Amino acid sequence: MSAVALQSLWSVTAPPGPVCSPLAGAQRAQAAVIGAGYTGLSAALHLAEAGRDVLVLEAADIGERASGLNGGQVIPGVKVDPDNLEAMLGPYGGRVIATAAAGPDLVFDLINRHGIQCDATRSGWIQPATSEAALAQLARRAEQWWRRGATVEVLSRREVLQLTGSARYRGGLLDRRGGTVQPLAYVRGLAHALLRAGGRICTHSPALRLTRMAGAWSIETPAGSVSAPLVIIATNAYTDSISDELRRTLVPVPSFQVATAPIPAPLRSTILPEGQAASDTSHLLRYFRLDASGRLVLGTRGTFARVTALRDVQFHYRSVHEIYPQLRGIAFEYHWGGMVAMTRDHLPHLHELAPGLLAGLGYNGRGVAMATVMGRLLARRALGASVMELGFPVTPVLPLPLHALSGVAARATIQYLRLVDGLSRLPARMRVGALFRA
Numbered sequence: 001m002s003a004v005a006l007q008s009l010w011s012v013t014a015p016p017g018p019v020c021s022p023l024a025g026a027q028r029a030q031a032a033v034i035g036a037g038y039t040g041l042s043a044a045l046h047l048a049e050a051g052r053d054v055l056v057l058e059a060a061d062i063g064e065r066a067s068g069l070n071g072g073q074v075i076p077g078v079k080v081d082p083d084n085l086e087a088m089l090g091p092y093g094g095r096v097i098a099t100a101a102a103g104p105d106l107v108f109d110l111i112n113r114h115g116i117q118c119d120a121t122r123s124g125w126i127q128p129a130t131s132e133a134a135l136a137q138l139a140r141r142a143e144q145w146w147r148r149g150a151t152v153e154v155l156s157r158r159e160v161l162q163l164t165g166s167a168r169y170r171g172g173l174l175d176r177r178g179g180t181v182q183p184l185a186y187v188r189g190l191a192h193a194l195l196r197a198g199g200r201i202c203t204h205s206p207a208l209r210l211t212r213m214a215g216a217w218s219i220e221t222p223a224g225s226v227s228a229p230l231v232i233i234a235t236n237a238y239t240d241s242i243s244d245e246l247r248r249t250l251v252p253v254p255s256f257q258v259a260t261a262p263i264p265a266p267l268r269s270t271i272l273p274e275g276q277a278a279s280d281t282s283h284l285l286r287y288f289r290l291d292a293s294g295r296l297v298l299g300t301r302g303t304f305a306r307v308t309a310l311r312d313v314q315f316h317y318r319s320v321h322e323i324y325p326q327l328r329g330i331a332f333e334y335h336w337g338g339m340v341a342m343t344r345d346h347l348p349h350l351h352e353l354a355p356g357l358l359a360g361l362g363y364n365g366r367g368v369a370m371a372t373v374m375g376r377l378l379a380r381r382a383l384g385a386s387v388m389e390l391g392f393p394v395t396p397v398l399p400l401p402l403h404a405l406s407g408v409a410a411r412a413t414i415q416y417l418r419l420v421d422g423l424s425r426l427p428a429r430m431r432v433g434a435l436f437r438a
């Protein structure tokens, strides 16, 4: 089967990032950050604004991995519902919920404060329900947020139809704290802001070795080294041998997106007319939004294959047509994917691996807001905030048992969930359970 040409819509429509060079020679800094995505650049920016001399090392180019590839949905909170989170984290629970829920405030504040041109809109985030059971779960989620003072809205089937233009859903949840950005433009804007604040960024400079010498850390890259008393690892799903123990706390899972041609005007006004982003409740969730020129951008789980075949993206085409049958006939112009970092407890983690060595990662597909928040938490911790002042737990690094098998398990889980979603879309009389009952 033929391969599909991969190109991200965002790489074609984002304003240019700063031009940076690889690290050369022996450098010094007060803080070195490994990884120039949202986590690393937010950490570096907050440190630079506090007067620290910061140097960021990036293996590829700025935002070339998840931060420049994602769906650009700015989502408040973490994957775990507030009541469960409070039960899991005990005394920290309430503050972690508030910190994560305020993620979009931080994103849109940074965008305003630094004049970042990234098509930012804050019209909310919708979770449309694919089943009655999912709708009941959304109602429970809404009630948990109401008890914490958040004004989320439960939507009827008709209201979801009005807001999304899709008749596919039973109802949903609208969270007006969320919004959308052009993700690559946002991460490049953070990089420009960091340089204006006096920070340095070295691209195409993979950190190869990290050693502790005379009270400072030394990081070697192919053409240079940097010595700093403080190092922050911000490599998330792309963590490599720079920290094998961190890498083994994560399961990287592929997510893949397609974007249509701009939708013609009369049709376009019926699809997400108020500009919200949406992530539905399928087992393999499908997330979708319009971009600034009226293209529908839809993502769902990808494949682990090195080459993307036509049959892989046909799953995405079918998803678009199932949600929006009215888009049949509109061409698909962009195809691209990246890796999402999943954690065992579905929560992001801030780790202190050794004195002066911090890491933040594990956003489980909700990193636009949360990775930006994590960057600020890492900077605050680096500047001396106690765990109590931080209001966020500093957790031990717990590599997953049998991590080498995690990729196999992730593949199997994705296939299984595809099957479950596929069966749930069959007419009731054709589902497996119905055959047995017949």
Ligand SMILES: Cc1cc2nc3c(=O)[nH]c(=O)nc-3n(C[C@H](O)[C@H](O)[C@H](O)COP(=O)(O)OP(=O)(O)OC[C@H]3O[C@@H](n4cnc5c(N)ncnc54)[C@H](O)[C@@H]3O)c2cc1C
Pocket: 034, 035, 036, 037, 038, 039, 040, 057, 058, 059, 060, 061, 062, 063, 064, 065, 066, 067, 068, 069, 070, 071, 072, 073, 074, 075, 205, 206, 207, 208, 234, 235, 236, 237, 238, 239, 240, 242, 255, 256, 257, 287, 299, 337, 338, 339, 340, 361, 363, 364, 365, 366, 367, 368, 369, 370, 371
């Ligand atoms: C397809 C896709 C869709 C998504 N959609 C959404 C969404 O709509 N909303 C949402 O909230 N979240 C979404 N996410 C998740 C979100 O993109 C991530 O959680 C977030 O970007 C993580 O940011 P980060 O800076 O931690 O990691 P990254 O952006 O991945 O940055 C890590 C950087 O570290 C660098 N690196 C790795 N190793 C080294 C080394 N040894 N030396 C130097 N540099 C190194 C990498 O090159 C990379 O640039 C999506 C993710 C993907 C892949």
